[in-house]
Amino acid sequence: MKKYILGLLLSGTCLFSGCYYDVESELYPKDPNQTCDTLNVGYQARIEPIIKSNCVACHTGSGAGGNVSLDSYQGVRDATINRNLYGAVSHTSNKPMPQGGNKLPDCDINAIKKWIDNGHPQ
Structure with a gap:
């Protein structure tokens, strides 16, 4: 009987520990002192x-998605x-x-906006 209870407890422990999952934002919270450099x-x-x-995975060369090629400075500037x-x-x-994907991080979007506002510096 003791072996049965011990086996049941071990099985339950394995079962519940198998349901654990990591959430990146909880494991690696953003540093509140880190700022977005723009x-x-x-x-x-x-x-x-x-x-x-x-972007480049879909927007490259002559067969680029939506005929928007982003694999060069000129292509990104034109876009x-x-x-x-x-x-x-x-x-x-x-x-x-990105199509069907999540919005880019706000810092990246702000950097793109600043780059555009500053006249597309190399």
Whole structure:
């Protein structure tokens, strides 16, 4: 009988511990002292990594999604002038991007806006 109860307790422990899941924001909360740097936002240092991480998979070359190629400085610059890149990534346009994905972090969106407002510096 003792073996049965011990087995039952061990099974219950394994069962309940198997339901645990991690929530990234709870494990790694944002540092309240960390700020979003938008003072000197240049294409190569700040914007290109955002675009490569979130956009280039679909928006590359001649077969780019929506005929918007974002694999070069010129392509990204043109998208801000002609196709409202900012509206897409901030989810304020009729075609929010990334398509079917979550909105980019506010810091990245603010950096893109600052880059556009500053005249698209390299």
